[in-house]
Amino acid sequence: MSDRSQDLLALRPLIPSAKLSDHMSNEERFQNTTLRPIIKLQNDMLLAAFANYIGKHKNRFYELPLPKRFTYIENAIQKDIKFRNALKGMILGQCTLEEYKQYIQNSSALNKRMMGMVVKRLKDQIQFFEQPMRAAQ
Secondary structure (H helix, E strand, O other): OOHHHHHHHHHOOOOOOOOOOOOOOHHHHHHHHHHHHHHHHOHHHHHHHHHHHHHHOOOHHHHOOHHHHHHHHHHHHHHOHHHHHHHHHHHHOOOOHHHHHHHHHOHHHHHHHHHHHHHHHHHHOHHHHOOHHHHOO
């Protein structure tokens, strides 16, 4: 394993709830061993990226009631290809070469899992975006 791979793996938080079993699919195993720790590690970057996205779209997010804010998050990630690709880059850039090789074997299914996890993480932290001044920091 290269120094880069070892360094990347050492940075990742442990997620005790990420269970592994012999019966899970390769995608689920990749999600639990690679994507979940990377997404947790990149949490602050993901929040900052979405706060920036809100600002670039004239802060309309702040005018919406809570249920529509959740829809806004979903639409931003599902429909804005440029934004989605930027988020994928933040996550995939933290993969080891070995993990990246696994990812490209089934990127479509893993992208769905990855973006679903990011949507959930942003929704779960919706309070971060309550104050426009704080979100812009």
